[in-house]
Amino acid sequence: MPIIEVPWVKLPKSKFEQLKNGMSGVIFGISPEYVAKILYSKGKEEYNLRDDEKALDELKHEFDICHKLYKNNVGNVPKPLGIERLEIYERAYYSFIMEYIHLPRGDELEFLKLGKATNLVKEEVDKAMDIELLPGRDVLNPANFFYDSTKDIVRIIDFGRWE
Numbered sequence: 824m825p826i827i828e829v830p831w832v833k834l835p836k837s838k839f840e841q842l843k844n845g846m847s848g849v850i851f852g853i854s855p856e857y858v859a860k861i862l863y864s865k866g867k868e869e870y871n872l873r874d875d876e877k878a879l880d881e882l883k884h885e886f887d888i889c890h891k892l893y894k895n896n897v898g899n900v901p902k903p904l905g906i907e908r909l910e911i912y913e914r915a916y917y918s919f920i921m922e923y924i925h926l927p928r929g930d931e932l933e934f935l936k937l938g939k940a941t942n943l944v945k946e947e948v949d950k951a952m953d954i955e956l957l958p959g960r961d962v963l964n965p966a967n968f969f970y971d972s973t974k975d976i977v978r979i980i981d982f983g984r985w986e
């Protein structure tokens with residue numbers, strides 16, 4: 824599965840560090856322990872952070888899935904904190920606050936480790952289905968999991984497309 828690099832124009836500096844961009848969200852580091860995911864939309868040439876009510880619903884959905892996985896000990900997902908309005912660039916944006924995971928992402932692993940990690944993700948996917956969750960089609964995308972080689976576990980993120 825290809826990693827899709829978002830041709831993201833870096834946002835102007837803010838008090839929070841813009842860590843990474845995905846296909847639909849920007850991740851800001853808000854402390855060494857926590858990150859905030861804010862959704863964005865793409866205009867003609869620019870990207871805009873979203874603070875509409877639909878963005879709130881989408882983040883709530885993502886929080887709910889993450890919370891259910893966390894509670895059931897599936898996927899070693901980041902601890903979900905909640906939805907907050909984060910003040911940034913003099914406006915407030917809905918954001919999903921969760922634990923900051925400091926591990927190599929799937930796409931940063933060497934070939935054999937990536938194979939191992941991918942199999943672990945598949946095992947977690949089966950456990951998720953046992954608790955009646957339907958993983959997103961992008962769950963095996965190496966940009967959507969981290970791998971802890973000392974503990975030999977994967978940590979799954981990005982629940983936007985889960986049901």
Ligand SMILES: Nc1ncnc2c1ncn2[C@@H]1O[C@H](COP(=O)(O)OP(=O)(O)O)[C@@H](O)[C@H]1O
Binds near residue numbers: 849860901922925967
């Ligand atoms: N809890 C987290 N801790 C550390 N980095 C994260 C965390 N959540 C997301 N990221 C980083 O941000 C990127 C985009 O987040 P993601 O939830 O996948 O957004 P999108 O829905 O846009 O794909 C991830 O690929 C990852 O590098």
Ligand SMILES: [Mg+2]
Binds near residue numbers: 845846966967981
């Ligand atoms: Mg993603």
